[in-house]
Amino acid sequence: MKAIVYSSTGPSSVLGLVDREVASPGPGEVRVRVVVSGVNPTDWKARTDGDLAFPEVVPNQDGAGVVDAVGDGVTELSVGDRVWLYLAAHRRPTGTAQEFTVLPVDRAVRLPDGIDLDVAASMGVPAMTAHRALTVHEHGPARLAPGALEGRVVLVQGGAGAVGHAAIQLGVWAGATVITTVSSDAKAELARAAGAHHVVQYPDDALADRIREIAPEGVDHVVEVAPAQNAALDVEVLANHGSIGYYANNNGDDFSVPIVPSFIKNARWQGLLLYTVGDEALHAAAQDVTDALRDGALPVGEAAGLPITWFPLEETAAAHDAVESGVTGKVLIRVSD
Structure with missing residues (x-):
């Protein structure tokens, strides 16, 4: 699979496009085929100033896609479920700037019917x-x-x-x-x-x-x-x-x-x-945000007050630079169809 990685902190030039094996989900985890990756200020700040806790890191906390595989003990989600993702790379080396990501099941939230994945990837942080x-x-x-x-x-x-x-x-x-x-x-x-x-x-x-x-x-x-x-x-x-x-x-x-x-x-x-807010607050937010999505209360795009700037996966460095420069709206990366 295609993935964006960095193995040292620094400017966006440390990001590179590589081929990696698709990982299998462990107990309590799901694998998601990422369609859209969302970029936030925390992503470029972690890449620039954060402590590199792993030999190699895939950036970006937020995203949206389709569940591709589930690990042992997972009953909340099934293969084929459309989901939005949050804190995908928190204390883990595998964010959403890649074609497949593995993460704990509670960080993948089932999407209500009719919600586009660009909207879903704009939630998260x-x-x-x-x-x-x-x-x-x-x-x-x-x-x-x-x-x-x-x-x-x-x-x-x-x-x-x-x-x-x-x-x-x-x-x-x-x-x-x-x-x-x-x-x-x-x-x-x-x-x-x-x-x-x-x-x-x-x-x-x-x-x-x-x-x-x-x-x-x-x-x-x-x-x-x-x-x-x-x-x-x-x-x-x-x-x-x-x-x-x-x-x-x-x-x-x-x-x-x-x-x-x-x-x-x-x-x-x-x-x-x-x-650092804790699981109780995160889970409450995930549920309430999903309810608001279901009610159609969180649209994105310029007509809804949040212009979207798109980049392909191979231009993730430019996407990080756009967020760092203060571009108005939301920056999204098209990872796959």
């Missing part, structure tokens, strides 16, 4: 991160479903990114009023296409005032991509007992929080990383 950010409030909910966020206000910082896009869609699906911030008119159009009820642009010295005009009682949930830049603003617009779920370090590695306003509002600052 972005959708599950967004789910976690929306389920860490002091008063819940711990799970998302229609009506779960009824009466709540969600602020998505950076609504044109992949996580922001998923947070908008999941928030709307769960019944929240969704406000999002973006940096340009073009990104504002994408955020509206994703379903955001209110879009505000930055930089703007009156940004907090604009958000408070929309949500005079404050924002209940903040999905934060740039805490170093936005911490003070988040606290200013936060409702009492509000949560700020932050998942990235855009625009700085350190941030400071206004102490008195934070404790006056009983603010909850919640860091979130899928790799």
Whole structure:
């Protein structure tokens, strides 16, 4: 089979196309014929700065395809099932940038009928991160479903990114009023296409005032991509007992929080990383994201607010470079037909 591998960390030039034997699934594992591989910032960061725990690594955590074989003890999935994949390369050397990948059965989730594999490969890290950010409030909910966020206000910082896009869609699906911030008119159009009820642009010295005009009682949930830049603003617009779920370090590695306003509002600052969040949260996110897919709540593509940029498998290095350069939307790799 064709696979993209690297055996040393560094720039995208360390990635190479090779031929490898197709592995067999062990107990509790499935083998999936990968059709689409999804690329996230975590993929190029692991390749650039991560510890190389294996002699050879196939990158990319997310993807979608068809179950090709099952190992002993697997009853959840059968050969021929269409699935979406998450954390395929977490603590394993075998990601989705290859024609066949073997992974634990709980990281392959059966797709509802009618969901295209490009949509499925766009879930994984972005959708599950967004789910976690929306389920860490002091008063819940711990799970998302229609009506779960009824009466709540969600602020998505950076609504044109992949996580922001998923947070908008999941928030709307769960019944929240969704406000999002973006940096340009073009990104504002994408955020509206994703379903955001209110879009505000930055930089703007009156940004907090604009958000408070929309949500005079404050924002209940903040999905934060740039805490170093936005911490003070988040606290200013936060409702009492509000949560700020932050998942990235855009625009700085350190941030400071206004102490008195934070404790006056009983603010909850919640860091979130899928790799360390634990199985319970991962499984809850996988189930809820699949339910949202079934309801048609997570479309992708420019008309849905998330433009797709495609690359063939042999151009995986260019796909990583596109994500690293900050291309708007989602980068996908066509692995097979």
